[in-house]
Amino acid sequence: MIVIYGASGHTGSLIAEALFEHKLEFAMAGRDLQKLETAAAGRCQDLRCALANDHQALVQIFEDADVVVNCAGPFGLIGESVVRAALEADCHYIDTTGEQDFVRSIYEQFESSARAAGRVIVNACAFEVALGDWAAHAAAAALDAPIADSITVSYAVENMKPTKGTQLSILDAMGKPGYRWDDDRWIPVSPGAQRLEVDYPEPFGPRIALSFPSPEVITVPRHSPAKHVQTFISLGQDNPFTRAAGMVAPVLAPVLTPLLGSLLRTSLGSIAESTIRAAESKRPSDGQVARFAIVAEATLGDRVSRCAVAGEDIYRVSAGIACLAAERLQNEGELGGVLAPSELFPAVLALEEIAGQHALFIELPATIERSELT
Ligand SMILES: NC(=O)c1ccc[n+]([C@@H]2O[C@H](COP(=O)([O-])OP(=O)(O)OC[C@H]3O[C@@H](n4cnc5c(N)ncnc54)[C@H](OP(=O)(O)O)[C@@H]3O)[C@@H](O)[C@H]2O)c1
CATH class of the missing domain: 3.40.50.720 (NAD(P)-binding Rossmann-like Domain)
Incomplete structure (x- = not known):
């Protein structure tokens, strides 16, 4: 049951x-x-x-x-x-x-x-985090090394119509510290403080992504040893404006994040929460499904192993x-x-199962042998 x-x-x-x-x-x-x-x-x-x-x-x-x-x-x-x-x-x-x-x-x-x-x-x-956790595991396993230098998981999302529950969760998370994994401990880090150029699968393509606190930072080090683990999200299409925003964000983030956290703990935060709660509960309809891509990269010296997933809904x-x-x-x-x-x-089998059920695109690291999966 x-x-x-x-x-x-x-x-x-x-x-x-x-x-x-x-x-x-x-x-x-x-x-x-x-x-x-x-x-x-x-x-x-x-x-x-x-x-x-x-x-x-x-x-x-x-x-x-x-x-x-x-x-x-x-x-x-x-x-x-x-x-x-x-x-x-x-x-x-x-x-x-x-x-x-x-x-x-x-x-x-x-x-x-x-x-x-x-x-x-x-x-x-769920979409965030199981897909990213599985992709990170697959990418790190393909390096075939005791410990990776770094593992990054980067999201790109378009056409997202978040439900009331998702909006409230984002608001609640915005008032809390974010973490990255650095040399065997979780270190507080401001969202947006790091930037990364990521080559997402089509239709997204290459984009600038900024650091944001996703739970792979907590889950991945438990199964895939790495000196650094961090999560990123794309700012939007690759154009001069997003490139400029990507340059400015790491400078502003350490200043703005504590301010935002403090603001959300005042009556302004309560007003934002009541406004979301009072709004009519709308569910995304079939024409409003969000497109997404997730790229996990594990590095060791000059070697990079990557695993990507993309799809919609x-x-x-x-x-x-x-x-x-x-x-x-x-x-x-x-x-x-x-x-x-x-x-x-087993990460790759799970990715393949969900990809099969939901017509997702998956790009597996080439060096994984199927016999190693079970
Ligand atoms: N990680 C991911 O990829 C992912 C994907 C999907 C959803 N989520 C998360 O899953 C959660 C639900 O999302 P949703 O899209 O289903 O939102 P939703 O449609 O707004 O539904 C929210 C659900 O939570 C219940 N709830 C809210 N406050 C409650 C409380 N105090 N006590 C008991 N039940 C309460 C609601 O009950 P009532 O109907 O009685 O209000 C409703 O069943 C959100 O936190 C969202 O961020 C995450």
């Missing part, structure tokens, strides 16, 4: 659709029965209500579950209580977060207790990834602890 918490949202509904298509037994849970009924659209009769801050009620609705799939965000605000309840109810837990600070905090708080209990927690089973791809992870964990009895997506699946 799989229980989706936050099932009334856009991502939760798509996960329900994917689980239904895979004929897996699931329940839809959240804080509002009426919204759950609408989201279920006749696909699920097992609807369960509990508030995210009511620990006992959460434990109760998770009690018969093998896996809890959490897609109620912002995770920095409500995620920890769902993790805690899932562990107490003796379930595996996965979520769709893209919030770096939350992923670090769950790893630091729950790794030992999840391992001792023989339960698995895998954060970020970020939310449906995320639902496919969460469904794959939930199915994988349903009968899991050996693993335990807070795992990265590449510790749950």
Whole structure:
């Protein structure tokens, strides 16, 4: 049995659709029965209500579950209580977060207790981060070296129409410190403080990308040793304006980021949050799917190994990834602890599986032998 918490949202509904298509037994849970009924659209009769801050009620609705799939965000605000309840109810837990600070905090708080209990927690089973984590693993493995000099994961996204949950998560993350991995520790770094020229797959092409805090910084060093791990996002099309912005951002970022963090902790932050919450909840329609490309590069001296993924429909791809992870964990009895997506699946096989399901383009590092994958 799989229980989706936050099932009334856009991502939760798509996960329900994917689980239904895979004929897996699931329940839809959240804080509002009426919204759950609408989201279920006749696909699920097992609807369960509990508030995210009511620990006992959460434990109760998770009690018969093998896996809890959490897609109620912002995770920095409500995620920890769902993790805690899932562990107490003796379930595996996965979520769709893209919030770096939350992923670090769950790893630091729950790794030992999840391992001792023989339960698995895998954060970020979604477009951001599973695809980037798998691509980084594949690129680093192709170097065939004990430790890489650096691993970078760079995103490019176009036509994104973020849901209310995504907007709130971005706002929450903007007020928190970002990290990169440097010589065996996480170092705070301002978003935009580093720039990188990235050759994305078509239709994106070469673009300037700026550093931003994505959770691969937390997950990748656990399976792919590297001196430096950092994540980037493209500024937009390659033109003189974005090139100029790319030059200026690293200078301004260290000054502006603390200011932004302070501003978001004042009433201005509360106003921004209430405005997003009060807005009508719109879901991206079929004509509004976002295009994306992700490039992971691992370097060692002069050698560069790269793995790229590209495609469209970020939310449906995320639902496919969460469904794959939930199915994988349903009968899991050996693993335990807070795992990265590449510790749950062989990275290249997982990339190929999701690429096959969602017609994604993948560019694998040429030196990987298929016999090395399982
Ligand atoms: N990493 C990625 O690539 C990726 C991809 C997709 C989604 N996400 C993340 O997943 C989360 C959900 O996204 P979405 O697109 O589904 O957003 P959404 O459509 O706005 O749905 C948000 C969901 O969270 C629930 N929720 C919000 N606050 C809650 C609270 N205090 N207690 C209990 N439930 C609460 C909502 O319940 P109600 O319906 O009752 O309001 C709803 O079910 C976001 O954090 C988003 O950033 C990440």
